[in-house]
Amino acid sequence: MDLKFDLDNARYALGTYDRVTIEGIAYRPTSSNEEGYVMATEAGAGLSRQFSHAQLSRLGAKGRLRHDPGYFLPDRAAKRLVASSSLVSELDPKSAARVSKKSAYVEAFRELEAEGKIKRTDKSIAENSEVLMARAVFYVRNLNPTGAGDPSKSYDFREQPSPRTMRRWLGASETFGTGGLIDAMHKRGNCSREMEPEAIGLMLEQVRGYLSRDRPTQKVIHENVQIAFRQCNEEREEDGLPPLRTPSRETVRRAIKALDPFVVKAARDGEDAARKKFRPVGDGLGLTRPLERVEIDEWTVDVITLMRATGLYDMMTEAELDAIGLDDSKRRWTLTLAICATTRCILGMVLSPSPKASAAVQVLQMVTTNKGKWSDAVGALSSWDMHGTPEQVVTDCGAAFKSEAFRNACSDLEIVFMRAAAGLPEFRGRGERIFGTIALGLCPRLAGRTFSDVVSKGDADPETRASLTLEDLSFALVRWTVDIYHNTPHSGLGGETPVACWRRLTKEWGVMPPPDMRRCRLIFGRREKRVLSKEGITMMGVRYHSKLLADWMMRKDPHKVDVRWHPKDIGTIGVRLGSDWYEIPTVFHGLEGVPAQCWLNAVNDAKASRPNATTFNLDAIVEAVHAIQQRNAEATQLAGLLVEDWGEERVAHTEQNVFLGTEFSRSEPDHPSDGEPGQAIPAPTSETSSARPSDPAAVKPRPRRGGGGFSIEEE
Template sequence: MGFTKRIPEPLSATRSRFAFGEYDEVIIDGISYRPSESNEFGYTFRRTDLLSVAESFTHAMLSQRVNSGEIEHRRDAFLPDHAKRRLNLPTQELSALSLKQQQKAKYHESLIRAFLEMEAEGKVKRTEESVKAALAEIKFRASKYLSVPSEGDPFPAHGNTMIVPTKISASRLLKRVAAFRRDGMAALYDQGGQGRRSRRLGPDELALLARTVRNYLTMEQPSVAQVVEDVDNAFIAENLRRQELRKREAAGEKLGESTRPLVTPSRETIHLAGRKLDPFEVDIARFGLEEARKRNAPVGKGLELTRPFERVEMDEWQVDVMAPLAESGIWSILSQEEKSSLGLEEGKMARWFLTAAECCTTRCVVAMKLSRSPSKRSAMQTMDMIVRDKGVWADAVGAHSPWNMSGTPELIVTDCGSAFIDFDTRVGATDLGINIDAGPAGMPEFRARIERLFGTMANNFIGRLTGRTFSNTVVKGDYDSEARAALTAEELSEALVRWVVDVYHRRPHAGLNGETPLNCWNRLVGRYGVAPMPALGLRRRALGTRLKRTVSKKGISVLGIRYHSEVLARWFMHNTEKEVRVRWYSEDLGAIAVELDGKWIEVPSVFERFHGERAQTWMLAVREVRASVAAQKKIDQEVIFNAMTRLREINANAIARQWLFVDDYSKERIAELEDRYLIGFEVDETPDTLRLYPASDGLGIDLPTAPSVTQPERRARDPVLAAPNHASHAAGAPNAFADPDADWSFGDK
């Protein structure tokens, strides 16, 4: 019996058209490109190493390469301002930096978030006097963010313990706020003084610059170019005056003032000085008080959005329905521990929380996750669902419409719930190239579109289900939610997907002037495109479970799967400290990310067959195999892989429907699973099994040592060895890491 080839997840029939900007960098097959032209057929890219070389790719080719993880997209990489800032900012993903840097960044971010929160409420201004007066409340509010557990915490808060920041000055806080508003999360990571420079302009230059820039504040409404010219002329005149003073000083006259020549500021410095002027004061000086009031008065027009994924709103909602946790479909083969990890308690009624994300431009639902209580895991798994093609979810429930809305959003707006203000969540979003912002607390109107979606769900979807709940007892009347509950948890997830994909996306939407969300998405994606989804390796590092593991000569083991590579083996030979940081991604067990000497590398599983496998399928197979061959110490790899294939074939749709539920694969649960199911569980990793083969002449057999059977002939006859994903199937020399007890060495040891 041979191995069954891993079948990739089904994608939506309708593929997204991806958008690349003029200053973006697109890396295909390790080659750096810059977009040159585009039309309805595809893109033309120019290589950044050889500007005369251009290559064309159709939209279908780009879509296929994005889905297979062969394209890396770096938004605005060649933008001049971004290029300058990269000198001062980290060169790798923020989540991959050291734990000490994570700790410092979280400390500063908590204070900045508290300041911005109070600024939005009008309780503090960006002046040192105002910050000093509010510093006590800023520190207290910062404890809300600082006390949420994250990877870099030296001593995580427990229970009701609050961690309150102590060391911060008003001036330093204002500087960090300015840097954060300009460069985002990356500005919070100290780079050891990289890119710092001394100020060229002294107090005399700054004073003259500030006086002259105010020439802009006149009713004559001079242009910026005129102000720049005024500044240049002012510095020339002042330097000529100081030149005359130096001559008088040389003649013996005592003047009592500085005669040092002034450094003329650059055009960029003048522009920055102009931007520091109060906008309302500028409008009063240039246009008068009445016009200034009109220009700065709040209006109710709302957001001006044009592109898909320009803004995504994400929030949590307690689903107004009671679901009996009956066993059906996949639940019948789950263990009690696995049901508990999904929030399932047999025989009990349950309320569910839905974490959802909506594209504000097209009103399409781009992600949904069900959980018994919101958490960091629900937020990060919803974010992961946003960037992925959701065809597998739609196919699992038999939806008639595509659910192909995927890509990298430009901005995600959330509320101030603990799941969204979690530091690891925010760092993960930043590493994926997504700006994430928490709106003011207690003001849902700043997330009006997602709030409206939940209202629509409550009225048009939940209202049709038995077992629904109500907001108060007056509305509820004599309705008994528990007695009328008939929808299982699995059926609830199926109904949600069917309603979103086949009903909501196809129904005319008032906010789109009667257009359906599906048509709006297809129309705008055809016009503007969307940024492609992040590569698998980046998702693993940004969203994966943060673990620590000890490296042995067998490599690294997570949930009974062994990971090894030549790079890891070399590192093991030359380092005494064997503990390393690991990122483990439950959606793909084919590799893990490991930090070695400050750099993150991908370490593959010793079995290629784990590529694309989910953790839930693996654990189901482990439990089934252990029950059938309990007395066997080593389990043949074929038995394991065939069990996984059988589970997928029998329960493919049921397993896919389960993906709507938030999986608990925290480091604590991984440790529990390893202790409960995987102690003494070992997959037989012997590359080649002793076999007997029919003789080439059809009479008798050939012994494995007989020279008449060559290795290529043996592979061709044996369906297991001939399979492309067999562990020992590789060109060249045998893989030393397939057998941990094999003798191997390196030539340059």
């Protein structure tokens, strides 16, 4: 399918301390102009290369551009020294469990602090420890994610943190986000000599001088520490005591960084400045850049009311209404929507039967995606190319936005996440008001929508007919957003349209690029454990293998490994080998960039056409996959607005009922006849050539014992 992207309107905002990785080569932006960026190689060999804005936009849309904001800043470099990873999504289970516990306690503390029920003092934290633990439990889905009978103290929720530890977690979270809670317990051990208690006290006495309205620099504090230790050691020498070891500049710097960020800001710049930094208010934000603040909210859609207005409800039977959950008990769906607070552009929307964490995460992914395929699918006259990585995301206090999945996704994308106070919609007023605009601007237009295509279906399958209902709603939402809302003068923009405001500000400021495909797979992908055997790894009937897996198998017996796969692209999966993640491609050519649903539809169609067959031609199915993508392009893209459910239960059910006992093979090419009577005898070949397989692409699946899918062997 050919998609149209307006690359001239996209411009990424890259800083001089950022790292940009393109085709495996790391660069650092050095300068920019109207045409593009000049970047120097990370190795610092003096080599530079130019990239136009169109080139960078094209690379970003394909997931081949990786952007690490502030990678070369000193504090980011120091954080990498003490953390085992930079992404929560790629942590091993035990490390992830520790982060989960810390994050839950931090979120619970902030919630209680906002309610005025706890303070950052030893006494207050100790007195409210039980309340804090009870509140923290609601922020995790699994209290024992590792499944250990006796969980470690570091991730056991029954082991409450001390007041000092709690404040340290809060400081790390406020400085680096959830990623600041990642530890490096694997580096534990006394690697160097510890400071004496007297030396620590002397150093901290000078470090507290950093909390001054004179705002001394860290260099000045280090010099004061050296002077204090020199004087102290002179006195100790007179008393016949051994000298104290003077701390290094790095030790002093770490001591300063360990101070409570709020206390530091209040002491150096005043309490008003501290409150403004750590608790932004809803009025007078002074937004200037696109994606500076993205507001995500949920709206309840009365689907039956909309269907009655269009007359479609009376055309459907009770069985058809039940097939899509439109009975009297489930008549309302949830629309999760993201809007740029600066330009008022709608950046993403997802329909789901109820508020779900998966819908919130899917909307966040849609914000980072060029949505040209959706606007093309409905034949929109304008483009929907607004995308990038937001600087800040603001939501309400709904359960979907409190979930670990959503909080971790924001952290891994390095997005500042803020929840507005409950009952105060003015904190996210733009998101609340947009739903009123939809109700007034979109709903009356649905009555004029033509549903002749639904009526003409006749006695088609009820689920197939019913699915067009939500497709029609998705069609209307996208077309109204792109062609009507974005091109209507907005009072909050002084009469300027949202699309014009986006174009003007992106040319002036740019936006942060979206995550590359590897990071996207780790953050938004589905998590599985799969058996790694000599055949490789099999997911949804697709086999993945590489030389890396083969080398790894030579050192280990068949065992389970962590796998990340993305429903939008089954051509490659992520596999953890040891402590690192690697990308493993499929051995089935032609599945690069193919969605899981499209692959499943092609296999189901093949089995429906030959119900008694157990072996199917793989080339024919791959060809059918691309035919389905071309033929059902509009429906396929609009289905992207519906929340995707590819959980472990659905995957296991699909593998058991669709792929178990099903064989694939690649037929050998037919050799043309030479035109002479009789059977042609091939010419003799050398010993070397005869030993080489003539067609290495032949594959055959073999069910694994115990069920739950199959693997595909090469013959």
